[in-house]
Amino acid sequence: xxxxxxxxxxxxxxxxxxxxxxxxxxxxxxxxxxxxxxxxxxxxxxxxxxxxxxxxxxxxxxxxxxxxxxxxxxxxxxxxxxxxxxxxxxxxxxxxxxxxxxxxxxxxxxxxxxxxxxxxxxxxxxxxxxxxxxxxxxxxxxxxxxxxxxxxxxxxxxxxxxxxxxxxxxxxxxxxxxxxxxxxxxxxxxxxxxxxxxxxxxxxxxxxxxxxxxxxxxxxxxxxxxxxxxxxxxxxxxxxxxxxxxxxxxxxxxxxxxxxxxxxxxxxxxxxxxxxxxxxxxxxxxxxxxxxxxxxxxxxxxxxxxxxxxxxxxxxxxxxxxxxxxxxxxxxxxxxxxxxxxxxxxxxxxxxxxxxxxxxxxxxxxxxxxxxxxxxxxxxxxxxxxxxxxxxxxxxxxxxxxxxxxxxxxxxxxxxxx
Amino acid sequence: xxxxxxxxxxxxxxxxxxxxxxxxxxxxxxxxxxxxxxxxxxxxxxxxxxxxxxxxxxxxxxxxxxxxxxxxxxxxxxxxxxxxxxxxxxxxxxxxxxxxxxxxxxxxxxxxxxxxxxxxxxxxxxxxxxxxxxxxxxxxxxxxxxxxxxxxxxxxxxxxxxxxxxxxxxxxxxxxxxxxxxxxxxxxxxxxxxxxxxxxxxxxxxxxxxxxxxxxxxxxxxxxxxxxxxxxxxxxxxxxxxxxxxxxxxxxxxxxxxxxxxxxxxxxxxxxxxxxxxxxxxxxxxxxxxxxxxxxxxxxxxxxxxxxxxxxxxxxxxxxxxxxxxxxxxxxxxxxxxxxxxxxxxxxxxxxxxxxxxxxxxxxxxxxxxxxxxxxxxxxxxxxxxxxxxxxxxxxxxxxxxxxxxxxxxxxxxxxxx
Numbered sequence: 001x002x003x004x005x006x007x008x009x010x011x012x013x014x015x016x017x018x019x020x021x022x023x024x025x026x027x028x029x030x031x032x033x034x035x036x037x038x039x040x041x042x043x044x045x046x047x048x049x050x051x052x053x054x055x056x057x058x059x060x061x062x063x064x065x066x067x068x069x070x071x072x073x074x075x076x077x078x079x080x081x082x083x084x085x086x087x088x089x090x091x092x093x094x095x096x097x098x099x100x101x102x103x104x105x106x107x108x109x110x111x112x113x114x115x116x117x118x119x120x121x122x123x124x125x126x127x128x129x130x131x132x133x134x135x136x137x138x139x140x141x142x143x144x145x146x147x148x149x150x151x152x153x154x155x156x157x158x159x160x161x162x163x164x165x166x167x168x169x170x171x172x173x174x175x176x177x178x179x180x181x182x183x184x185x186x187x188x189x190x191x192x193x194x195x196x197x198x199x200x201x202x203x204x205x206x207x208x209x210x211x212x213x214x215x216x217x218x219x220x221x222x223x224x225x226x227x228x229x230x231x232x233x234x235x236x237x238x239x240x241x242x243x244x245x246x247x248x249x250x251x252x253x254x255x256x257x258x259x260x261x262x263x264x265x266x267x268x269x270x271x272x273x274x275x276x277x278x279x280x281x282x283x284x285x286x287x288x289x290x291x292x293x294x295x296x297x298x299x300x301x302x303x304x305x306x307x308x309x310x311x312x313x314x315x316x317x318x319x320x321x322x323x324x325x326x327x328x329x330x331x332x333x334x335x336x337x338x339x340x341x342x343x344x345x346x347x348x349x350x351x352x353x354x355x356x357x358x359x360x361x362x363x364x365x366x367x368x369x370x371x372x373x374x375x376x377x378x379x380x381x382x383x384x385x386x387x388x389x390x391x392x393x394x395x396x397x398x399x400x401x402x403x404x405x406x407x408x409x410x411x412x413x414x415x416x417x418x
Numbered sequence: 419x420x421x422x423x424x425x426x427x428x429x430x431x432x433x434x435x436x437x438x439x440x441x442x443x444x445x446x447x448x449x450x451x452x453x454x455x456x457x458x459x460x461x462x463x464x465x466x467x468x469x470x471x472x473x474x475x476x477x478x479x480x481x482x483x484x485x486x487x488x489x490x491x492x493x494x495x496x497x498x499x500x501x502x503x504x505x506x507x508x509x510x511x512x513x514x515x516x517x518x519x520x521x522x523x524x525x526x527x528x529x530x531x532x533x534x535x536x537x538x539x540x541x542x543x544x545x546x547x548x549x550x551x552x553x554x555x556x557x558x559x560x561x562x563x564x565x566x567x568x569x570x571x572x573x574x575x576x577x578x579x580x581x582x583x584x585x586x587x588x589x590x591x592x593x594x595x596x597x598x599x600x601x602x603x604x605x606x607x608x609x610x611x612x613x614x615x616x617x618x619x620x621x622x623x624x625x626x627x628x629x630x631x632x633x634x635x636x637x638x639x640x641x642x643x644x645x646x647x648x649x650x651x652x653x654x655x656x657x658x659x660x661x662x663x664x665x666x667x668x669x670x671x672x673x674x675x676x677x678x679x680x681x682x683x684x685x686x687x688x689x690x691x692x693x694x695x696x697x698x699x700x701x702x703x704x705x706x707x708x709x710x711x712x713x714x715x716x717x718x719x720x721x722x723x724x725x726x727x728x729x730x731x732x733x734x735x736x737x738x739x740x741x742x743x744x745x746x747x748x749x750x751x752x753x754x755x756x757x758x759x760x761x762x763x764x765x766x767x768x769x770x771x772x773x774x775x776x777x778x779x780x781x782x783x784x785x786x787x788x789x790x791x792x793x794x795x796x797x798x799x800x801x802x803x804x805x806x807x808x809x810x811x812x813x814x815x816x817x818x819x820x821x822x823x824x825x826x827x828x829x830x831x832x833x834x835x836x
Contacts, residue, residue: 023776200809221639359441361437365531367828373524379826391535391823408813412786416663416787417791
């Protein structure tokens with residue numbers, strides 16, 4: 001069978017399964033998740049053996065250290081996959097929630113019901129733990145999922161797929177509710193993003209080039225996660241201790257994550273009070289600093305930032321610093337160079353806090369908090385499938401709710417339109 | 419200037435205006451809407467003269483009666499445009515609404531703030547009243563709008579644009595917050611749907627072929643309104659009087675609308691009790707009936723429905739009727755042939771009503787009510803820009819809320835991630 005035909009078959013099966021999944025009870029979905037956890041725990045050795053094959057082939061193919069690290073299934077990672085399934089099982093079921101039921105002057109009662117999206121296609125790198133995360137979230141939200149992980153993880157994903165199928169069978173849910181694409185042919189991705197009749201939404205996870213390619217070529221709606229060029233703006237009315245703590249945490253808590261700060265903006269009136277000590281703290285952590293001319297004049301040994309620096313997601317121990325006249329210039333900088341991901345102001349000024357919250361057009365806008373909080377777990381979503389940098393449908397961390405939609409429900413008693 | 423460059427300029431100006439619009443006060447937006455209404459009222463004769471030019475050219479170019487009717491600006495239509503502006507001014511401002519603010523274990527407070535989408539492009543037929551509707555809804559929701567009406571209405575739209583600009587100037591809002599595309603070159607549409615850097619969402623209104631073309635070619639997210647193949651299912655536990663009333667209203671209240679019923683499904687056990695009188699009532703209204711073999715056996719003079727009938731949006735005084743074994747078969751029919759727009763069950767059975775509401779995957783699902791209620795005004799949205807048949811973002815009638823999105827807001831007191 002051609003890859004095209006194979007993907008079409010997966011699509012048809014998923015569409016079929018989606019109808020049963022939308023009607024599945026909360027108890028059955030939870031039972032499936034628990035059974036998947038048990039199946040993974042029982043197959044720990046088999047899973048590690050399959051993963052060892054992937055790792056061996058990966059090494060032979062010259063994968064770099066970071067890729068091999070993401071590919072590896074250690075005992076700790078398997079534990080965390082099992083725990084993740086149990087956590088998703090414990091989350092409230094979003095499907096069927098009815099809100100806003102109101103009587104209208106005509107006499108009908110109108111409200112919203114939360115319902116699954118249908119079929120979700122997820123395309124991701126060679127990280128087998130994502131297979132379990134994505135399967136569990138899609139399933140709990142009542143969707144059918146088609147999962148396409150990186151080809152380097154094919155043996156691990158096949159083995160995980162067995163546990164997933166066992167869980168579905170245990171709860172008597174359709175076997176095609178979660179399908180793991182069983183081919184390493186790259187044409188599978190092209191096919192998956194071109195079947196609007198079978199797939200309702202595509203969620204790509206991975207590098208920027210993959211996501212940009214998928215967005216450009218997809219004929220199915222995409223919920224995407226692009227750059228995080230996040231800012232902290234230290235206002236001249238900031239509490240200096242809070243500013244120091246937040247700016248340090250936002251940059252140095254973790255470097256390679258999308259919610260890390262990449263550019264620090266500081267009001268001119270407070271720069272001399274806050275920057276020297278902060279610069280020392282960054283240097284202690286080994287962070288390279290690049291600054292605007294005013295920053296370079298204030299701090300010794302800071303390299304000049306170029307125009308490209310302001311628009312770069314370093315994902316590394318590098319920080320660009322710019323001294324601005326005040327909040328308006330900070331907001332303008334964020335608007336021009338930011339990626340609408342997460343931006344925070346440090347201020348004790350009520351009016352400025354309110355204005356920053358309203359005017360900064362980012363998926364997360366914060367006052368006196370580290371950008372590192374932009375995360376589904378920290379926000380109380382229970383889990384996240386990603387952080388959307390789109391404006392439509394889901395913006396910011398995407399949890400179960402982002403994998404659902406709402407329909408109108410209307411209750412009458414023989415009502416007609418006059 | 420080429421059409422491409424002209425559209426790019428509109429896009430840049432809209433992007434610039436969108437930032438100011440997002441920060442505009444409710445009072446200023448309402449003042450602009452009121453001033454637009456006053457400007458239209460003051461320019462009634464000028465508007466009618468401009469419209470007369472469009473009508474004359476339209477007649478010379480052989481537009482058909484229906485197209486000329488949609489193009490014409492009568493006094494009643496101008497009144498209704500003015501009233502529409504006043505109604506939108508009276509609606510609650512959705513922008514800035516904060517919901518779900520909750521403290522998290524970390525100590526941060528997290529919630530959602532409703533914010534504008536940004537720049538909205540609307541592409542529609544030669545119906546000048548849509549220019550006013552679209553402008554007012556986009557403006558109230560804090561967006562910048564680029565409006566591209568059909569080329570036959572260019573003179574009317576130019577004149578309306580004057581009134582819109584006067585209203586914006588009166589409230590000191592940016593002149594580019596609403597831009598009417600001032601060229602009849604068809605390349606303008608292609609350019610508008612290909613500028614994701616300037617346009618956040620496209621809303622096409624019009625015929626199916628236009629919408630399909632835009633959806634296929636757009637590089638910007640589209641909120642679209644495709645077919646309404648709506649069903650009423652009369653369950654064998656239906657109240658016959660309610661069933662008669664609803665089935666008659668859903669088909670005959672208006673024929674050319676997307677929420678009119680196109681196929682009637684009737685449970686076999688009740689068909690002989692409900693269909694003969696209903697068929698007489700349809701015939702009295704001049705509705706042509708097409709039926710499945712069982713329907714044709716029960717009712718005299720009903721033509722046989724073909725497979726194509728079940729998948730057709732007649733938008734006319736034609737109805738297809740199918741007798742089904744029961745609700746499961748009805749739901750399967752709706753799933754196979756429907757367009758996920760609006761479907762209604764008539765039943766007195768609690769369990770079936772509940773199951774139908776949950777399992778039918780349409781933007782509006784009803785119990786004992788006419789499909790004709792699927793409408794923004796009837797649902798209490800105040801006004802609607804269209805009825806979305808998409809699943810993501812906005813589903814069903816789209817009002818002000820559908821023209822906005824939500825961002826996360828986080829309030830802390832120096833909180834950092836440990």
